[in-house]
Amino acid sequence: MTFVTRFAPSPTGPLHLGHAYSALLAHDMARAAGGQFLLRFEDTDLERCKPEYTAQIIDDLTWLGITWDAAPLMQSQYFDDYNQSVDLLISAGLTYPCGCSRKDIAAAMAAPQEGAPHAVYPQTCKSRSISDRGPSDAVRLHMDRACAKIPGSGMSFEETGYLKSGIHLVDKETLISEVGDIVIGRKDIQTAAYFLASALDDIRQGITHVVRGVDLFDFTQVQVLLLSLLGHTPPVYHHHMLIRDDDGKRLAKRDDARAISLYRREGASPQDIRDMVGL
Numbered sequence: 001m002t003f004v005t006r007f008a009p010s011p012t013g014p015l016h017l018g019h020a021y022s023a024l025l026a027h028d029m030a031r032a033a034g035g036q037f038l039l040r041f042e043d044t045d046l047e048r049c050k051p052e053y054t055a056q057i058i059d060d061l062t063w064l065g066i067t068w069d070a071a072p073l074m075q076s077q078y079f080d081d082y083n084q085s086v087d088l089l090i091s092a093g094l095t096y097p098c099g100c101s102r103k104d105i106a107a108a109m110a111a112p113q114e115g116a117p118h119a120v121y122p123q124t125c126k127s128r129s130i131s132d133r134g135p136s137d138a139v140r141l142h143m144d145r146a147c148a149k150i151p152g153s154g155m156s157f158e159e160t161g162y163l164k165s166g167i168h169l170v171d172k173e174t175l176i177s178e179v180g181d182i183v184i185g186r187k188d189i190q191t192a193a194y195f196l197a198s199a200l201d202d203i204r205q206g207i208t209h210v211v212r213g214v215d216l217f218d219f220t221q222v223q224v225l226l227l228s229l230l231g232h233t234p235p236v237y238h239h240h241m242l243i244r245d246d247d248g249k250r251l252a253k254r255d256d257a258r259a260i261s262l263y264r265r266e267g268a269s270p271q272d273i274r275d276m277v278g279l
């Protein structure tokens, strides 16, 4: 089987050690398999993504010795295409419009509820019809209707990463009760949300193996569901461990997460970076 993988950073900041581990691991796996390594910039957030971060990430990856086998894909070039997929899910009757702000959602979730507290979108707008979507509405997936489309035998995906390797069944109950009616079309930029755009681009780039951090494992079921609803076969997933500091805190979440450019300025070599992340 051919092996095509990718590194898909969001250019909202510099490349840090956690990213470097992810990129080096995916690159090493592709080269060891005689396959391909591709790059994708997930730059849909037009406010937070900056061309200077994209340039710095390319520079740092090159310095690390990473090469890619096609021009990097820029998600900001594909908004029309993502919207077509959102439209397909709209036409299939699987969506509703939602004008709730984060504040509205928090207030609804704080209100006394019967039974378990809501961990997911409280479905305030669920009775609205998608034909009434206004310019300030997002598009949400009607998760129970979407799950009803899952064939009786269920849907599965293969995971080869650490801890969780094996065949996983997409679990309708978990999707409905723990993931809920996710946003698939954003209101701010009027295009698809992360889950959908990223999953679609894995197909567009012919990715056979998604290599990424285990923090994204819980999104995989949603992405497999979305791909299946749109008639695509999901890739194999390989979720890797996260690089943590000495206190066990995830590096990416630390304000002072060390940027690769900082290590470079201090005279570190690419091999030093590999040693630091245990590769």
Ligand code: GLU
Pocket: 008, 009, 010, 042, 198, 211, 212, 213, 216
């Ligand atoms: N853009 C995401 C991030 O920077 C990664 C998405 C993915 O690898 O699927 O965290």
